[in-house]
Amino acid sequence: MWILIWLTFLGAPLSDLLGPHHTTWADALGGVGLLVFVAAYLLMVFRHTSKPFRPRRVCTTLVLLCALAVLLCLTMGPTWLVLFVYVSVTAGAALPGPIAWVTIVAVTGLMALLGLHQDDATDFLTGLVIPALLGGFAMSGIRQLIRTSVDLRQARATVAELAANEERLRLARDLHDLLGHSLSLITLKSELAGRMLPGRPDRAAEQVADIERVSRQALKDVREAVTGYRRPTLPGELAGARTALAAAGVAADVPAGPPAALSGGRLAEESEAALAWSLREAVTNVVRHSGARRCVIALTPRQTLKGPVLELTVEDDGSGGAATPYGNGLTGLGERLAAVDGTLETRTSRKGFLLVARAPTGATGAPDGQDLGSGA
Known part of the structure; x- marks a missing residue:
């Protein structure tokens, strides 16, 4: 031009x-x-x-x-x-x-x-x-x-x-x-x-x-x-999310990596894998189903009654549907997070759809390599 x-x-x-x-x-x-x-x-x-x-x-x-x-x-x-x-x-x-x-x-x-x-x-x-x-x-x-x-x-x-x-x-x-x-x-x-x-x-x-x-x-x-x-990692999934959202034409606010200082110390491998699967599934839903124009991803250390956790939030401004009932992907994520004493919440928000996944930052008793369903 x-x-x-x-x-x-x-x-x-x-x-x-x-x-x-x-x-x-x-x-x-x-x-x-x-x-x-x-x-x-x-x-x-x-x-x-x-x-x-x-x-x-x-x-x-x-x-x-x-x-x-x-x-x-x-x-x-x-x-x-x-x-x-x-x-x-x-x-x-x-x-x-x-x-x-x-x-x-x-x-x-x-x-x-x-x-x-x-x-x-x-x-x-x-x-x-x-x-x-x-x-x-x-x-x-x-x-x-x-x-x-x-x-x-x-x-x-x-x-x-x-x-x-x-x-x-x-x-x-x-x-x-x-x-x-x-x-x-x-x-x-x-x-x-x-x-x-x-x-x-x-x-x-x-x-x-x-x-x-x-x-x-x-x-x-x-x-x-x-x-x-x-085993997926948070840095790898964050980079993949940034690329996938950009390719889909969705304006994305994605952190560069996990927080430098976690309240419970270094994130356990099982917890990191569960959060990474959650991020992958959430971004896939945003790209394929939501019709969103903007997506905000955040990783925040929090202190709960059960101990320190790392909270993943993925919020878009699309019309991804109601939070319930869960599909196969979200059901599998809930099982993965439950295996590491984590939680999964999904709901409609002011802007669109919100997914919140929490996993403890300390070691858990989940067996290494346990397969808890597909995140597809």
């Missing part, structure tokens, strides 16, 4: 071409020159802004634009001085900072010099100096903004790739630590049992029993590890 808005300055040259000011041949040649000029301008600002040209091509295109502007201005009249505004904008879009600034001033000076040596050009010149300078410097700033945005996206992609690689390495280390010793021991005992089986079946049976014991322990370790990997 910023690039195309400058095309409004072509009104003066087009009016000059369509008027009775020149011969037919002059109008035809002027029209061809204007088409070439506009095509080179658009190619440079659009293509170079997204994928830079080589410096030689940039310089060649700028020289071509400047030459066409000078030629058309000298042959067609002072109304064509406006083409120097496009040369200035192109310089701001294609050249790096200091070089662009010098070129913009030089192009504006050349425009002023040509205008002063032409009759009836004073009015055009005074109205074009500021747009030429402003357009060039503004386009230089936009170019830098676009470059920064591209670099930021590339940096984010690199960080995400590094994080994925680090996670893969962590998984590989954990699997090696969990299974390497156990599988080596199973292989060794299997070989011993095979050699003992013909002559000493009782010793072979002992080795088989050891193999079973080691296998069961390895299976238990793997299940515990997988349970830890699959």
Whole structure:
């Protein structure tokens, strides 16, 4: 939009071409020159802004634009001085900072010099100096903004790739630590049992029993590890909620993370998992069913008669329906929270629908990895 808005300055040259000011041949040649000029301008600002040209091509295109502007201005009249505004904008879009600034001033000076040596050009010149300078410097700033945005996206992609690689390495280390010793021991005992089986079946049976014991322990370790990997966390769910609400076009007020200081100390893993599931289900309901335009999420430490708790509130301004009866998702959340001595409340509020989930901040007696229904 910023690039195309400058095309409004072509009104003066087009009016000059369509008027009775020149011969037919002059109008035809002027029209061809204007088409070439506009095509080179658009190619440079659009293509170079997204994928830079080589410096030689940039310089060649700028020289071509400047030459066409000078030629058309000298042959067609002072109304064509406006083409120097496009040369200035192109310089701001294609050249790096200091070089662009010098070129913009030089192009504006050349425009002023040509205008002063032409009759009836004073009015055009005074109205074009500021747009030429402003357009060039503004386009230089936009170019830098676009470059920064591209670099930021590339940096984010690199960080995400590094994080994925680090996670893969962590998984590989954990699997090696969990299974390497156990599988080596199973292989060794299997070989011993095979050699003992013909002559000493009782010793072979002992080795088989050891193999079973080691296998069961390895299976238990793997299940515990997988349970830890699959357990949702509040920081992860908060980031996911922010992304999901933004993608759905819902204005969101989402905290950066859990409160730095919890009244009951560090949040237990079971409580964190229950609150994380609650947040995921609540955001899913907001996106799919509420039709809300705004959603506010808050995490607040509170002191109750049963001890310190962390309270999660999710409130939207939509029409998500009555708080009761519970669907499968909310029923599952209530069971998850009950397992850690937490509570779940849902009700209609002044603005729309409100979900309040509370979980104790201390350790609970719920068994690790217990599956208490789906949060879908």
